[in-house]
Amino acid sequence: NAGVTQTPKFRILKIGQSMTLQCTQDMNHNYMYWYRQDPGMGLKLIYYSVGAGITDKGEVPNGYNVSRSTTEDFPLRLELAAPSQTSVYFCASSTQGRDEKLFFGSGTQLSVL
Amino acid sequence: AQTVTQSQPEMSVQEAETVTLSCTYDTSESNYYLFWYKQPPSRQMILVIRQEAYKQQNATENRFSVNFQKAAKSFSLKISDSQLGDTAMYFCAFFGGTSGSRLTFGEGTQLTVNP
Numbered sequence: 001n002a003g004v005t006q007t008p009k010f011r012i013l014k015i016g017q018s019m020t021l022q023c024t025q026d027m028n029h030n031y032m033y034w035y036r037q038d039p040g041m042g043l044k045l046i047y048y049s050v051g052a053g054i055t056d057k058g059e060v061p062n063g064y065n066v067s068r069s070t071t072e073d074f075p076l077r078l079e080l081a082a083p084s085q086t087s088v089y090f091c092a093s094s095t096q097g098r099d100e101k102l103f104f105g106s107g108t109q110l111s112v113l
Numbered sequence: 114a115q116t117v118t119q120s121q122p123e124m125s126v127q128e129a130e131t132v133t134l135s136c137t138y139d140t141s142e143s144n145y146y147l148f149w150y151k152q153p154p155s156r157q158m159i160l161v162i163r164q165e166a167y168k169q170q171n172a173t174e175n176r177f178s179v180n181f182q183k184a185a186k187s188f189s190l191k192i193s194d195s196q197l198g199d200t201a202m203y204f205c206a207f208f209g210g211t212s213g214s215r216l217t218f219g220e221g222t223q224l225t226v227n228p
Contacts, residue, residue, distance in 0.1 A: 033215055042117075042204055042218040058215065090158065102216060104158035 006105035013081040021076040023091030031096040032074040036087040081112045119219035134190045136205030145209030147188045153201040
């Protein structure tokens with residue numbers, strides 16, 4: 001029973017490097033989300049998707065890109081990493097029904113040095 | 114846009130006692146959902162309790178209960194018989210209305226349960 005799986009769990013990048021955070025869910029959820037959590041702060045939405053082929057910006061999309069080619073996968077791309085992108089990144093999914101419950105991955109700790 | 118405010122950055126409580134965490138929100142919508150999430154040191158986000166705005170009855174889950182005051186836009190979490198395992202960051206979250214398809218989170222309250 002995997003739920004939402006994020007990889008990698010930890011990563012250190014140098015300024016200007018690029019990387020992709022992977023997220024996959026096996027619950028056939030239509031809705032998927034990427035949040036970032038800065039130290040001591042709440043979660044802020046980066047991007048979300050309401051289904052395959054459909055994505056939209058959240059509160060803090062600058063410096064990131066996403067794609068949703070399948071229901072299961074929702075990768076987050078960082079281009080030209082900056083120290084301000086040092087954060088913990090969470091992927092989540094939901095059915096978007098009346099019982100709106102988000103299922104979270106275990107997070108990715110990213111440091112940009 | 115909806116906003117969620119948690120005015121208590123940190124709180125502490127003695128084991129077995131009761132503690133209340135505060136949350137207020139701002140919305141013009143009439144139908145929405147409110148949540149409390151717990152984030153222990155393991156970093157995992159765990160749903161604690163959920164309240165639907167159209168229900169007047171306050172939600173309860175074992176030792177966790179809420180005081181939902183719709184007119185005041187207040188949604189506090191009460192933890193009874195606090196346990197050491199309750200030590201965590203607690204986030205209040207709002208879903209619905211013009212926030213579209215995503216949760217809006219508060220800044221969190223760090224709760225420490227002391228033995």
